[in-house]
Amino acid sequence: MKNSPKIVVIIPAYNEEKSIGKVVAELPSEIVAEIIVCNNGSSDHTAAVAEKAGATVLTENQRGYGWACLKGMAYCETMEQKPDIVVFIDGDYSDYPQELKWVVQPIIEKDIDLVIGSRALGNKIKGSMTVPQVFGNWLATRLMRVFYGVKYSDLGPFRAIKYPELLALNMSDKTYGWTIEMQIKAAQHKMTYTEVPVNYKKRIGVSKVSGTVKGTILAGYKIIGAILKYKIKS
Structure with a gap:
């Protein structure tokens, strides 16, 4: 990894x-x-606010966290100079964006492939x-340890990965299973990984997943299903 890697941030919103x-x-x-905001069918002014703040705004009307992330990845493929590192962070302001420096540090300094910002290790x-x-999070990380032999404490959305390794994962999940798919496939590809503590605060607005009973149930179903699905495939 060169001293000044090209870092691109993808924000599904x-x-x-x-x-x-x-x-x-x-x-x-x-x-x-570059900061890429993937506007995932918003009915408010998300796109206009993001653009005014200086982000590149893409539109993905097919609703789903994974759909938005894949839109950002497709845009990266059109770049003349491809990224060295891609960072994912949510758009709800629950993470501390300035902590990106901590999240990318193990990639730059230690050549780690994947870094998870762990809310469990932070405050x-x-x-x-x-x-x-x-x-x-507790259940999913324990099951990953049992089935895949990897030790994670969180499925946190704030994460960084080398761009070539991200492409090698052939990400496909379109909804709630995006984060755990990345961690499971990284284990299957025997990529190096680590976690860094990140701090976490109350999000602005109501969560579309954990803020509703339906969203919580669907997310749980998707996460457990992904753990079993990729184990069976392997």
């Missing part, structure tokens, strides 16, 4: 007009080459994660 500008503004511009403001979220 659905109705995040109150938070997306803050996320874009607080990402460290001195090391980030969480009380109420920033729901009980189902905490339990779901």
